[in-house]
Structure formats: C-alpha cells, structure tokens
Amino acid sequence: AQSVTQLDSHVSVSEGTPVLLRCNYSSSYSPSLFWYVQHPNKGLQLLLKYTSAATLVKGINGFEAEFKKSETSFHLTKPSAHMSDAAEYFCVVSDLRAGNMLTFGGGTRLMVKP
Amino acid sequence: NAGVTQTPKFQVLKTGQSMTLQCAQDMNHEYMSWYRQDPGMGLRLIHYSVGAGITDQGEVPNGYNVSRSTTEDFPLRLLSAAPSQTSVYFCASSLEGEGQGYEQYFGPGTRLTVT
Numbered sequence: 440a441q442s443v444t445q446l447d448s449h450v451s452v453s454e455g456t457p458v459l460l461r462c463n464y465s466s467s468y469s470p471s472l473f474w475y476v477q478h479p480n481k482g483l484q485l486l487l488k489y490t491s492a493a494t495l496v497k498g499i500n501g502f503e504a505e506f507k508k509s510e511t512s513f514h515l516t517k518p519s520a521h522m523s524d525a526a527e528y529f530c531v532v533s534d535l536r537a538g539n540m541l542t543f544g545g546g547t548r549l550m551v552k553p
Numbered sequence: 554n555a556g557v558t559q560t561p562k563f564q565v566l567k568t569g570q571s572m573t574l575q576c577a578q579d580m581n582h583e584y585m586s587w588y589r590q591d592p593g594m595g596l597r598l599i600h601y602s603v604g605a606g607i608t609d610q611g612e613v614p615n616g617y618n619v620s621r622s623t624t625e626d627f628p629l630r631l632l633s634a635a636p637s638q639t640s641v642y643f644c645a646s647s648l649e650g651e652g653q654g655y656e657q658y659f660g661p662g663t664r665l666t667v668t
Binding site for chain 2: 443448475480481482483484485488529531541543544545546
C-alpha cells in the first residue's frame with residue numbers, strides 16, 4: 440500500500456525567506472509524485488510532478504522539489520516566499536501498479552508574514 | 554474553456570435526504586473522478602471513471618453512486634445523506650488515468666453540510 444506523510448501541518452515564514460514543506464512517501468514500486476496547491480475556497484492546482492525523469496523538478500511560481508529515493512522524500516522548496524504563496528499544499532503519490540490511485544497527504548498550511 | 558465546473562457551490566441537507574452533485578468538463582477528458590476533502594486527511598477518492606459507461610470505486614465509495622453517460626458529465630449521487638458525509642467535494646478530470654504523469658484539473662468544490 441502507498442501512503443504520504445506531510446511532516447508539518449502548519450508552516451509559517453516571513454515574506455522573502457525560504458520555504459520548505461516536507462513530504463515523505465511509502466510505495467512498493469516506482470511512484471509518481473505531485474505537489475498541488477489550494478488557495479482558500481478554490482480547487483487544487485498542480486505545482487509540479489515527478490515521473491521518473493530528472494530528480495530535481497521545477498514547477499510554477501518558483502517552486503521546486505527533489506525526489507530522493509534513498510530517503511523516500513519529495514520536499515517542496517522555494518527560495519523566497521511571497522504573500523501570494525499563502526495556501527494549503529498537498530503532496531500526492533501515485534503508483535502504476537496500485538491502479539494509479541492518487542493518495543494525498545494531510546496537507547500543510549503555509550502562512551506568510553509581512 | 555470553462556474547465557471543470559461543479560454545482561451547487563454550497564448545500565445543506567437533512568439526514569436521509571438524497572441529492573446529486575453535478576460535475577462537467579469541456580476539455581474532452583476521458584478520466585473523471587470525485588474526491589472528498591476532510592480536515593487533516595487530504596483528499597480521498599470516492600469514485601472514478603475512465604470513460605463514458607465505465608465507473609469504478611475508489612477508497613471511500615460507501616453511500617455514493619455515480620454514472621457516466623457522456624464524456625462531459627460525471628454526477629455524484631448521495632443516496633441517503635448522513636452527517637458523516639459533511640465534507641467538501643471535488644470533481645477532477647484528466648486526459649489519462651490518475652498518476653500517469655497527467656495533470657488532474659479540479660473543479661472549485663461543493664461544500665456539503667448534513668444536519
């Protein structure tokens with residue numbers, strides 16, 4: 440069975456400082472990994488995805504994530520936070536042999552202070 | 554393109570009532586799915602469809618029915634609403650099945666309260 444653990448339910452940073460949202464996954468096979476963002480009262484939007492190509496993945500709005508198989512991690516980073524980055528972020532795993540079902544982490548709420 | 558649309562945006566039901574949440578997409582996507590979002594639990598898959606006439610169960614299907622008569626529409630029916638079904642419901646679509654590197658496009662959600 441596959442699972443996703445987002446290690447922090449809330450993260451607070453100051454505008455202009457780096458962002459780190461942590462994600463660990465468990466999968467029996469070679470997974471695909473995604474980060475989605477949800478702004479208040481909105482649907483989810485894809486930030487970036489890893490599908491067994493380059494381990495460092497660049498996404499929209501300056502976000503990137505690194506797939507580390509040895510650590511079973513897929514942490515999301517951004518060098519400098521903007522106020523508009525305040526939202527909830529979901530790490531998602533999918534496995535071809537698990538029927539491609541998406542498994543979501545519990546989410547991390549990012550707060551950005553002026 | 555309107556993308557994925559959902560109606561209604563908000564709904565309050567009494568226990569035992571039934572209703573249908575509507576979902577439509579205009580991107581000609583074959584794959585559509587329904588999720589529920591509960592605090593601290595991310596999104597959980599209820600039902601999905603890989604094309605017109607084909608549906609299957611996800612992680613939490615009990616109490617819900619779906620059908621897919623057209624490529625565009627994928628309604629979710631609550632047969633007899635229970636307070637445990639209070640949640641935010643999202644519909645999503647993609648070109649291919651979940652997780653094959655294809656982006657899921659999500660609707661804006663329906664906030665359902667069952668009293």
